Amino acid sequence: MEPLGRPGPPLTAEQAERFSRHLLLPQLGEIAQRRLLAARVCVMGAGGLGSPALLYLAAAGVGTLGIVDDDAVDTTNLQRQVLHGAADVGRSKLDSATERLHAISPDLQIEPHSERLTPANATDILRGYDLVLDGTDTFETRYAVSDACAELGIPLVWGSVLAFDAQISVFWPTSPGGVTLRDLFPDPPPPGSVPSCAEAGVLGSLTGQVGSVMATEAIKLITGVGEPLLGRLLVLDGLAQRWTEVPLRPRDRAQNLPAAAAPAPAAAAAPDAMDSAQVRQAIARGETITFLDVREPFELTSGAIPGSVHVPLAPVMTEAGRAAIPREGIVVAYCRVGPRAELAAAQLRGVGIEARWLKGGYPAWIAAESARAS
Structure with a gap:
């Protein structure tokens, strides 16, 4: 350079x-x-x-x-x-x-x-x-x-x-x-x-x-x-x-916009990502899904996906931190909007764990669950 x-x-x-x-x-x-x-x-x-x-x-x-x-x-x-x-x-x-x-x-x-x-x-x-x-x-x-x-x-x-x-x-x-x-x-x-x-x-x-x-x-x-x-x-x-x-890569700035102002999601998720519907479909097929919450402890006050394993991003980068993460099935990492979960998923795949990240993060999951219940 x-x-x-x-x-x-x-x-x-x-x-x-x-x-x-x-x-x-x-x-x-x-x-x-x-x-x-x-x-x-x-x-x-x-x-x-x-x-x-x-x-x-x-x-x-x-x-x-x-x-x-x-x-x-x-x-x-x-x-x-x-x-x-x-x-x-x-x-x-x-x-x-x-x-x-x-x-x-x-x-x-x-x-x-x-x-x-x-x-x-x-x-x-x-x-x-x-x-x-x-x-x-x-x-x-x-x-x-x-x-x-x-x-x-x-x-x-x-x-x-x-x-x-x-x-x-x-x-x-x-x-x-x-x-x-x-x-x-x-x-x-x-x-x-x-x-x-x-x-x-x-x-x-x-x-x-x-x-x-x-x-x-x-x-x-x-x-x-x-x-x-x-x-x-x-x-x-x-x-x-x-x-x-x-x-690291630049996040999608639109992810931080209010829901009404954010553009419609793309029809297909990135290969290493899963949206809420795809995760639900995988569960319906009988696949083993482990949700990995990589947010910081203070962020948990907003709620979490039931049954999640909580390991913040920094420990995910270490062998000791990864010891708490199950290796069976697919690990779906999530955070508030997506960038940290994407990093976590990439790190886990690098050590042989099948991992994806949840597109849109925890808010997208909550919105999808609310839509399903209504």
């Missing part, structure tokens, strides 16, 4: 020595290093994921780093937020991060943003950057960042960690096959419905793994080398130490 930025001025002798190990790589070389030095990257949060990402981006020679963080260092941060030390407790994370990063790269330009990013200010904060990395831990911020990057047309390297599990992707809807966070999870959960790291815990070293991968994705995008995680979700099961990759 094309690199994000133009090369900066020729390297000085000092820079050539400093980045010599990059210059030895045929895929990088001097021009790529000059692109890094000219790049403007914004990192959301100087915390668990932001710490390793910022450290490696600074060491790699990225010329300008924006940092968005309005928090202070807390003792509980030290287990994973390696930018900060015990002497920094109570200090602004921006001040602590700036000092540490300048110790690594004295010429680094740092643009601090000591404010909380919101839907109202997101585009103003992120405008002017070539690339954004998001390692924040609140859903409001994550969706605000993704929406703003989509509006501005800039790529977003996204990472998420909780307990022993992690997910990483690159969201860039203007690129071929690119998607946004909303293609994976259409809407954020209600406040307080999903545990935070402060409530569920997180393995500190796992944030180092994920933050380093995020930094690598940023370097690849800036320099144009390799194949970035566009249209792909990387899932890490830290306990089993297994990486799983699942494809």
